[in-house]
Amino acid sequence: MAQMQMGAEGMQSLPALLQRNAVQFADAPAYREKEFGIWQCWTWAEAAKEIEALALGLVNLGVNEGDFVAIIGRNRPYLYWSMIAAQAVGAVPVPLYQDAAAEEMAYVLGHSGARFVIVGDQEQADKVIEVQDQLNQFEHMIYLDPRGMRKYDHTQLHQFSHIQDQGRAAYDELIGELAKRQAKLDYDSTCVMLYTSGTTGTPKGVVLSNRNVIQSAKNSAEFDHLTQGENILSYLPMAWVGDFIFSIGQALWCGFCVNCPESQDTMMTDLREIGPTYFFAPPRVFEGQLTNVLIRMEDSSALKRKMFHHFLAHAKKVGGEILDGRPVGLMDRLKYALGDVLVYGPLKDTLGYGRIRVGYTAGEAIGPEIFDFYRSLGINLKQLYGQTEATVFITVQPDGEVRADTVGVPAPEVEIKIGDNGEIYYRSPGTFVEYFNNPDSTASTKDAEGWVATGDAGFFEEGSGHLRIIDRAKDVGKMADGAMFAPKYVENKLKFYPDILEAVLFGNGRDRCVAFINIDLTAVGNWAERNNIAYASYQELAGHPQVLESIRSHVTAVNQSVAEDEMLSGCQVHRFVVLHKELDADDGEMTRTRKVRRRIVEEKFADIITALYDGSEQISTTTEVTYEDGRKGSISATLTIVDAEVKPGAIHKVAAE
Amino acid sequence: MLDNSLSYVTDDGRTIGGVVMEMKNITLRFGGVVAIQGISFDIREGEIRAIIGPNGAGKSSMLNVISGFYVPQEGEVLFHGKKRPPMRPYEVARQGIARTFQNIALFEGMSVLDNVMTGRLNHMKTGLFSQALWKGKAEKEETENREFVERIIDFLEIQHIRKTPVSRLPYGLKKRVELARALAAEPKLLLLDEPMAGMNVEEKEDMSRFILDVNDEFGTTIALIEHDMGVVMDLSDRVVVMDYGKKIGDGTPDEVRNNQAVIDAYLGVSHD
Numbered sequence: 001m002a003q004m005q006m007g008a009e010g011m012q013s014l015p016a017l018l019q020r021n022a023v024q025f026a027d028a029p030a031y032r033e034k035e036f037g038i039w040q041c042w043t044w045a046e047a048a049k050e051i052e053a054l055a056l057g058l059v060n061l062g063v064n065e066g067d068f069v070a071i072i073g074r075n076r077p078y079l080y081w082s083m084i085a086a087q088a089v090g091a092v093p094v095p096l097y098q099d100a101a102a103e104e105m106a107y108v109l110g111h112s113g114a115r116f117v118i119v120g121d122q123e124q125a126d127k128v129i130e131v132q133d134q135l136n137q138f139e140h141m142i143y144l145d146p147r148g149m150r151k152y153d154h155t156q157l158h159q160f161s162h163i164q165d166q167g168r169a170a171y172d173e174l175i176g177e178l179a180k181r182q183a184k185l186d187y188d189s190t191c192v193m194l195y196t197s198g199t200t201g202t203p204k205g206v207v208l209s210n211r212n213v214i215q216s217a218k219n220s221a222e223f224d225h226l227t228q229g230e231n232i233l234s235y236l237p238m239a240w241v242g243d244f245i246f247s248i249g250q251a252l253w254c255g256f257c258v259n260c261p262e263s264q265d266t267m268m269t270d271l272r273e274i275g276p277t278y279f280f281a282p283p284r285v286f287e288g289q290l291t292n293v294l295i296r297m298e299d300s301s302a303l304k305r306k307m308f309h310h311f312l313a314h315a316k317k318v319g320g321e322i323l324d325g326r327p328v329g330l331m332d333r334l335k336y337a338l339g340d341v342l343v344y345g346p347l348k349d350t351l352g353y354g355r356i357r358v359g360y361t362a363g364e365a366i367g368p369e370i371f372d373f374y375r376s377l378g379i380n381l382k383q384l385y386g387q388t389e390a391t392v393f394i395t396v397q398p399d400g401e402v403r404a405d406t407v408g409v410p411a412p413e414v415e416i417k418i419g420d421n422g423e424i425y426y427r428s429p430g431t432f433v434e435y436f437n438n439p440d441s442t443a444s445t446k447d448a449e450g451w452v453a454t455g456d457a458g459f460f461e462e463g464s465g466h467l468r469i470i471d472r473a474k475d476v477g478k479m480a481d482g483a484m485f486a487p488k489y490v491e492n493k494l495k496f497y498p499d500i501l502e503a504v505l506f507g508n509g510r511d512r513c514v515a516f517i518n519i520d521l522t523a524v525g526n527w528a529e530r531n532n533i534a535y536a537s538y539q540e541l542a543g544h545p546q547v548l549e550s551i552r553s554h555v556t557a558v559n560q561s562v563a564e565d566e567m568l569s570g571c572q573v574h575r576f577v578v579l580h581k582e583l584d585a586d587d588g589e590m591t592r593t594r595k596v597r598r599r600i601v602e603e604k605f606a607d608i609i610t611a612l613y614d615g616s617e618q619i620s621t622t623t624e625v626t627y628e629d630g631r632k633g634s635i636s637a638t639l640t641i642v643d644a645e646v647k648p649g650a651i652h653k654v655a656a657e
Numbered sequence: 658m659l660d661n662s663l664s665y666v667t668d669d670g671r672t673i674g675g676v677v678m679e680m681k682n683i684t685l686r687f688g689g690v691v692a693i694q695g696i697s698f699d700i701r702e703g704e705i706r707a708i709i710g711p712n713g714a715g716k717s718s719m720l721n722v723i724s725g726f727y728v729p730q731e732g733e734v735l736f737h738g739k740k741r742p743p744m745r746p747y748e749v750a751r752q753g754i755a756r757t758f759q760n761i762a763l764f765e766g767m768s769v770l771d772n773v774m775t776g777r778l779n780h781m782k783t784g785l786f787s788q789a790l791w792k793g794k795a796e797k798e799e800t801e802n803r804e805f806v807e808r809i810i811d812f813l814e815i816q817h818i819r820k821t822p823v824s825r826l827p828y829g830l831k832k833r834v835e836l837a838r839a840l841a842a843e844p845k846l847l848l849l850d851e852p853m854a855g856m857n858v859e860e861k862e863d864m865s866r867f868i869l870d871v872n873d874e875f876g877t878t879i880a881l882i883e884h885d886m887g888v889v890m891d892l893s894d895r896v897v898v899m900d901y902g903k904k905i906g907d908g909t910p911d912e913v914r915n916n917q918a919v920i921d922a923y924l925g926v927s928h929d
Contacts, residue, residue, distance in 0.1 A: 036807035037819065147812070148870055151670045265817030 013185035013210050015051075015088040017252040022048035025228060025255040031077035034262035034270055042077060044255065050164070055085040056174045057167030061116070061140060061158070065090030065181060068112045068193065072096045072105070072128070073120020075234045075260045078144050078160060080247060082118045083238075087191065090181040091116075094193045094205070095239040097592045098124060099585070101630050104203075106131035108195050112205055112436065113137040118160070121145040125152070187211040193436055194241050196388045205436030206241075206388045215429035216391040217249030219412040223396060224358045230256035230278045231355075235267045240593060241388040242362070246280055249391075271352030279359045283366035284594060286381075289351055290370055291498040295526050311339035312376075319344075319376030324400050344377045353379050360384050362392075363593060365469065365488055367496040368404035375402065383407050385469060389445065389452055390414075391430030395467045406466035416467065422457040423473045475598060477508035483570030485513070487598075490562055490571045497554045498523040499547075502583055504596055506609055507571065514612040515576040516605065517551055518542075518583055539580045539637055548642050551578055555644040563647035572646050575612050577619070579605075580637035586626045608639065617641055664702075673894065674702030676738075677846060677878055678723065683732035685718055692718040693729065694902040700846070705872055706880045707889045710899035711922065716882045717759060719899065720848055723880060724756050725749040751779055753845035757835040757852060759882075765824040769815060769834050770806070772823055776841025777802040809840050812874070813867055829860040833867070840871065847871070849881035853888055861885065865892055890914065898922070 011017050021030065026045040033040050042050065063069065069086040071093055073079050083093040094112050096105060098120065105127055109117065115137050119125045125143050129152075132138055143149055144160045167174070191213045195203040220226075234247040247258045256278075261270035268289075297308050318332045328336075348354050353374075359381040361371070366383065374381045380399065385407035386392040394416065397408030410416050414428035427450045434442045446452045457473040460466070470476055470486050477485040487505035494503040494517065501520035507513030519542050528535055528544075535541040559572040583589040589601050602609065604623070611619035622636040664674045678700045685693040693715045700706045700723075708716050721727040722734065728743045735741065736752065744752075755776070763772050780802060781788075783795040791799070810816055813833055818826060823834060832852060839847055852868065853861045865888055871877050883889045889896060890910040898906035898919045906912075906919040913919050 036804065036811055037816070038807075147874065150873070262816045263814065269817070 012187040012214065013087065013182070013189060014084050014191065014213075014248065014252055015055075015182050015185065017214070018044075018048055018051060018084055021252065021255045028228065028255065029257045030251075030255075031080065031258050031260070032274075033077050033260040034266070034273075037262075039259075039273070047077070047081065051081045051085050051088065052178075053164040053167040054081055054160075055088040055167065055178055056170055057163035057165075058085055058089050058091070058116070059174050059177055059181075060166050060170050061142075061163060063089050063091050063116055065184075067091040067116065068094050068114040070094045070096055070109055070112065070114040070117045071119075071238065072098050072117065072124045073144065073238070074098055074264060075236075075238055075243070075247070076120060076144065077258070077260055079118065079120065079238060080234075080258065082142075083192065083244075083248060084252075087185065087189075088182050089178065090184065090189075092190045092193050094195070095237075095244070096195070097237050097239045099237075099628075100127075100592065101586065101626075101628075102127040102130045103630070106134050108203060108205075109135050109138065111203075112193060115139045116142070118142045119144065122148040125149065125157070185210065187214070190433070192244055194239060194244065194388055204438055204441055207433040207436050208241075208391055208430075209433050212391040212430045212432060213245065213249045214253065215413070216393055217245060217253040219429070220245070220393055220396070221250050221254050223398075223412055224278075226250060226254050226256065226278060226358070228255040230254065230357075231259060231274055231276050232256065232278050232280070233259050233261065233267075233271055233274050233276045233352075235261050235264075235270075236280065236282070237592070241392055242280060242386075245392045246278075268352070272350065273352075275349075275352055275355040277355050277357045279353070279356055281359075281361055282363040282593070283361050283370065284364070286361060286366065286370055286374060287495065290373060291520060291523050293347070293351070294498050295523055298526070298530070308343060311343040312373075314339055315344060315376035316372065319378060320372060323375055323378055323380060324402065340378065348377055348379065353377075356380065358382065362386060364595060365492055366404070367492045369496045371404040384411075385456075385467065386411075387454060389432045390426060390428060391432070393428070393430060394424075394426050394454070397466075401464070401466070403466070406461060406464070406468045408466055410467075417451070418459060419453070421473065422459065422470070422476075424454045424456050424458050424467070424469075425451045426454065427451050479507055479513075479570050480509060480511040481570065484567055485571060486568055487571070489565075489568055490515075490558065490573065493558045493561060494554065494573075499527065499550065500554060502596065504583075504598065504601055505571065505573065506602065506612075510613065512574040513571050514609070515555070515573045516601070516608070517555075517576055517578050519547060519551070519578060521582075538582070539635065542578045542580055543637070543640060545640075548578060548640060551576070552642050552644055555642075556647075559644060560647045573644050574646055575641055575643050577608055577612060577639050577641050579608075580621075580639060581623060581625060581635055584625075586628060587624070588626075612641060667894065671703060671873060673704045676700070677702045677736070679735040679738075680719075680722070681733050681735065683719075683722055683729045683734070685715075685722060685727055685729045691902050693722065695732070696897075696899070696902075696904045697732075698897050698904065698907055700878060700880055702878055703872070703876055704878060704894040705868070705892055706878075707893035707896045708880065708882050708899060709884075709886070709889055709896060713901075714899040715902040716899055717850060720756070720850055720880070720882055723846075724754060724848055747779075750842060753843070754848065755839040755842040755844035755846075756848035757832070757839050757850060759850040759854060761828075761831045761835055763823045763831060763835055763838070766822060768820050768822055769826070769837075770810070770819050772834055773806050773809060773837045773841050774802065776838040777806060779842060780805075805843075806837075806841055809837050812840075812870070813837050829856050829863075832856070832860075832864065836864075836867065836871075840875075840877075844877060846878045846880065849879065849883075851882050851884065853883060853885055861888060868892060 021044040027043050029041050030044040030047040031042045069091045071079055071082050086093040096108055117128050140156050142158045142160050142163055146159050187210050189210050191208050191210045193205045193207050195205050236243045251258050259274045261267045297305055314335055318328050318336055321328050356379055359379055362384045382397040382402050384396040386394045393411035395408045396411045414426055417425045419425055431450055431452055455473050456469050457476050458467055458469040461468050471488045479485045485508050490505050491503040494500050499520050500517055502518035504516040505513055555573050555576055562572050563569045585592050590596055607621055608619050618638055618640055620638045622634050624634050626632050666672050676699045681697050683693055683696045708719055710716050722729055725744045733740050783798055787795040853864050872879050896910055896913045898913055900922040905922055906916040
C-alpha cells in the first residue's frame, strides 16, 4: 500500500522532515527549554543549524553508518537534536532510561554494541565510566553539562559544544559526506532502537524503521487534527516510545514546538507556564495531580471547599456529556458555565490544562473515576492503547466516543484480530522491524504475515466496536472455583483513593483474593500532619492502626463495587497487608515505566502471601532494598494483616454453561 | 600580597595557592571564660580547611573571629598579609568573606529567590530612589544580578523551590538556600558553620558534593566546621583540631587521623 502524501514524497527520514521545517516554518519555535529561570527558544531554522553542526561533529569524531549512538539524559533539546543528528550521519540512536542503575545500562550498551554515548551530565557519565570496562565496543562519550567534568580524562570524553564547534570548523570538508549519507536514508532505514522495559526478562531492543515512525506520526497527527501550532511538554523518559513519537515523530511531521522542563522537579510549574495544547501522561501523573488537588482542597477554607465539591458534583453529572456534544438541559448548561468561571477554569489553569485540546493517557489502565474527573472539567482526555512494537498506536478513542472502560477503535491503518484465548493481535505500518539480535523472540512475537501478539487479553464490545482490555493475558487467571481473576480491575479501583499509591492483588488458582497495598506518602503524610499523628518513617506510618483502619474502609468500599460486577465478583479482597516499603524499580519490583512486576513481587514477598492465606494476624519479614546508587541494605518489619469485609456477590456466575 | 611560593597541585588537580588568611596567637575571652587560647593557623587560597573538635572546643568562636564578628583580645588576624583592623560585618562582606550559620539565619517569610538576591546586596550600586523608580540603570542592574543568582540556583539545583517561601522548606533545603545566598555574594572566602548538622546521609552526600563543586568550579576558599568525621576527612585538604580552646592538631586528614593527641581527645581512646 503506497501512501503518497501531499508534500510527504521524499520525506522518508527525520533529517528530511527537519529540512522541510527549517524552510517552511523557519521562524516558528521548534524547541524551548527553561534554563536559568527563562524559557530559551530555538526556531526550526536555528535548530536545523544546531543539528547540522552536531552531525558534522559526529562525522568528524568518526561515527560511521550503522553505528549505534546511545543517548542518556533528561529531556533536553540538545538530546533530541542528538537523535536526529545520529540518524543524519547514518547511525542509529538508542535512547536509554536515565534513572537506570549502572548494571542495567551496561546490559543495554553491551547488547546494542554502542560505540558512542551522549550523556546529559556527570551523573550519567559516571555510570557509563563505571561499566565501561565491560563494554568492548564503546569508544567515545559526549557530555552536555560540563559541570564537574573538567578534571576527567578527556581522551575519550568530549563536551557537546566542542563537538559542535569542531563540526562547524570542518564544515567545508565534511558537508559533502553528510549530504551523501542523508541522501541514502529512506523508509527502510532504521530510525531508532528502543529497549522495552519488559515486565519479565531482560530488555529487548525494538528496531523501528523510518516507515514505522513517520507513518505512525502522520496517521495519528491526522486522526487528532494536530497542527503546526501545537505546544507539548516533553517530560516523559526519552527512552520510551511514546516520547519518541510525540517529541520527535509528530513534532517533526507537524512542525510543532517541543518544550522541555527546567528539571524533573519543576515539571508541574513548567506545565502551568507552557499550557500545552496537546498533552500526554501516564495514569500515574493524573492520579498524582488529582491527589494533590484533593489534599490542597482539604487544607483550604470552608467556603472554597464547599464550592469545589458542589460544582464538581455538577460537573460529574453533566461535564462529560457536554464535552461529547450530547444534549444537556439549559439550566444544567448555565450552571456548568458558572462552575467553569468559578471552579473548573481556575482549576484547569492551576493544573496547566487551560489550553489543552487533546490529552492522552496510556501505558496502564486508568481508574474510571480519575478519567471522568478530568473529562468532567472539560479536558478532552482520551485513552489509547499501544506498545513499543506497534510504534505506539494500536487503538485510539475518537473525539466524542470516549469512555473510561474501553481503549477505542483501531488506529488508522491498523488491523486487529482477537485470538482464541482472547489475546489481541495487530498488524500496521507501525509494526516493528525486529528485536535486535534476537531472531527467536522476533519470531515468537511477530508471525510471517506480520501479525504481532500483544500479550494482552481483550474483546471488541458489541455495538460500539470499541476494544476493551481485560488484563495482561498472562495475568488473567481463574480462581479455584473457576471464576475469572483479573487483578488489574480491582487494583485500579483501589488506586483511585488518594492514600493508596499501589495495590497488588493475588488469587490466581486460590479460593479467595488477598492484596498488598502501598500507601501514598504525600497524601497519608498530609493526613497525619492534620491529625497530629507523629511518625518517624514510612514504615511506621504504613503500620499505624488508624492508617490501616482507613485503608480497610477503602477496601470494603471497593469490595462493594466489585461485588456488583457479574464477571468479577469473585475478586473481592478478603485480607490485605499494607507493605512496609514502596514497590520500587530499583529493587526490580516495578519496571522503569512503573508497572508492577507481579511474578517478582510474588516471589520476593512469598512469606507475606503465605501469612495472608494461612490466617495469621502478623508477619515478621525482612526485605532487601537497593539504593539509587546500587548499594544494598535491608528493612525488617512486623506487618499487621487486616481482614476486610466481603460483600455478597450479585449472582456468582460460575463459568459452567 | 599572596606568597605563592608554597603553591602546589592536589591529587585531584586543584591548585592550592599561598596564604590568604593567617591567625596569629589568637586568644579570645568572654569575661573569665577563655574560649580560644593562643591559636595560630593559616588558610591558603583554594583549599578546603576544616576546623573540628568536641562540643565547646571553641570552633564557632574561631569562625566568628575569622569572620570579624568577634575581635580577639590578643593576637592578630592577617588577611592577604595585612593586619585586619576591627571591622563591621558589612565591611567584612565587602572584603569577599561570606558565611552560613549553624542555626539557619534566612528571611523566613521571603521566597528562596529573594533570599538569594539579598546576597547580591554588595553588588548593587544604585540608590534607593532609582531602585524605587526601577528605570534604566537600576533595572539593568537587577537583571544582571538576577542572572547571576539564577546561575547559582541552577548550580545548587533548587529551581523547583525558586518561588517557595523559605518557611515552608524542610531543613536540608534551607541549608542549601543559605549556601546559595552566601555564594551569591561571590565570596573569595566562604565560611560554613556545621553545614551538615542534622542532615541524613543522603542530604550529607548532596551537600558534600556541592561544597566540593563550589570549591572546584569557582575556586572559592572554604573554611568549615563540621562534626561528622567521615565528611571532614573526605572533604578537606587540611584540618585544625581544637579542644578546650587550644589547638591540638593541624595537618592533612591523614596526619590528623594518626595524631595521638587528636585520637585521645576527639576520636576516643581505643581500649585494646
